[in-house]
Amino acid sequence: MESSGDLVEIRAFVAQHNPSKSRIFALVQNSEHSSGFLTLEAVATVSDPSRADELCAALNQYIYDRDEAQGFAPRLRAALDGEPESINAAMHQILDRIKRSGAVHRDHLVKTISPFGSFPLSACPPAGCAACGECADSCKDCVVCDEFDPDLECECSVYMPPRTASLIHAMAETYCDTVHDLAEAIPSGIPLKPHDDLWPIPEAAWWQSRDFYRKFARAFEDIARDIENGQEPDPHNMAEEIALHLVLDAAAGIVADEMPELELFTGGMPRSHFDFDFDLLHDVLYQDKDYEVAYLGNLSIAKPGDLEEWFEDFQTPAPRDPERGFRR
Numbered sequence: 001m002e003s004s005g006d007l008v009e010i011r012a013f014v015a016q017h018n019p020s021k022s023r024i025f026a027l028v029q030n031s032e033h034s035s036g037f038l039t040l041e042a043v044a045t046v047s048d049p050s051r052a053d054e055l056c057a058a059l060n061q062y063i064y065d066r067d068e069a070q071g072f073a074p075r076l077r078a079a080l081d082g083e084p085e086s087i088n089a090a091m092h093q094i095l096d097r098i099k100r101s102g103a104v105h106r107d108h109l110v111k112t113i114s115p116f117g118s119f120p121l122s123a124c125p126p127a128g129c130a131a132c133g134e135c136a137d138s139c140k141d142c143v144v145c146d147e148f149d150p151d152l153e154c155e156c157s158v159y160m161p162p163r164t165a166s167l168i169h170a171m172a173e174t175y176c177d178t179v180h181d182l183a184e185a186i187p188s189g190i191p192l193k194p195h196d197d198l199w200p201i202p203e204a205a206w207w208q209s210r211d212f213y214r215k216f217a218r219a220f221e222d223i224a225r226d227i228e229n230g231q232e233p234d235p236h237n238m239a240e241e242i243a244l245h246l247v248l249d250a251a252a253g254i255v256a257d258e259m260p261e262l263e264l265f266t267g268g269m270p271r272s273h274f275d276f277d278f279d280l281l282h283d284v285l286y287q288d289k290d291y292e293v294a295y296l297g298n299l300s301i302a303k304p305g306d307l308e309e310w311f312e313d314f315q316t317p318a319p320r321d322p323e324r325g326f327r328r
């Protein structure tokens with residue numbers, strides 16, 4: 001029954017592993033069941049767990065972004081390299097079905113399954129890039145990508161591959177909790193003198209009210225939610241810029257020191273040549289760096305109420321929903 005395929009929409013791909021093999025499932029939704037009835041449908045079986053994860057991540061990227069999916073074709077090709085023809089055929093069948101089904105919104109369900117699957121490993125063009133050649137394996141081990149030569153235009157770089165997104169997300173969540181904990185320990189009235197050490201909050205903000213710290217905690221939360229929505233962090237005000245700065249520094253420290261958190265938060269995710277370029281992230285994620293001189297370099301402690309500028313929304317992007325509340 002060919003036509004019944006149109007009623008069933010693919011929402012996401014998940015991998016299930018057991019000691020002898022890994023299976024890739026499509027999570028499908030039957031549009032006749034408006035309640036959101038979901039079932040698993042087996043797509044393919046592969047022997048290598050990391051390959052199954054990578055295939056799922058690539059397919060999830062394709063579901064979200066379709067033709068916009070940067071570097072998708074070479075990424076899929078690399079993931080299928082050396083696999084039997086039957087898996088190749090199964091993948092192309094499933095791609096045809098994705099193309100036929102309606103657009104998928106990044107709904108909550110998809111986010112919970114694979115919050116980082118929609119971030120690209122590279123932007124390698126489908127036919128390879130003029131500098132790198134064939135862009136083997138999404139340029140994962142490419143030496144040309146590292147060469148700085150203005151005449152050699154490499155088109156492959158991305159700034160937020162899945163492992164980078166995952167690590168930044170994890171640190172944003174961690175700091176969100178830390179700052180909420182600090183806020184809870186502070187009395188609700190106007191403080192008479194600066195608090196004791198409030199690390200990781202910048203020293204300039206060590207004399208504010210509990211309400212201030214709750215709002216600052218939410219700045220970390222908003223950054224984490226951006227990433228869960230498959231988007232790069234998009235600071236809406238100075239508080240979010242400062243929060244993102246602290247998160248990028250924490251993530252960079254974990255990578256530089258090869259701390260156990262690195263494996264904890266990124267293990268099992270597909271590697272990218274462009275992972276962990278924090279300098280580049282500082283360049284692309286900020287409109288300006290005014291906050292840095294004003295509040296990170298300056299160690300004088302502001303008086304209570306003097307930092308409301310932190311929470312004034314920029315002209316763009318459009319403000320976040322004021323009713324979004326606090327996660328805790």
Ligand SMILES: [Zn+2]
Pocket residue numbers: 122123124125128129132134135136138139142155156
């Ligand atoms: Zn490339």
Ligand SMILES: [Zn+2]
Pocket residue numbers: 132135139142143144145154156
């Ligand atoms: Zn390359």
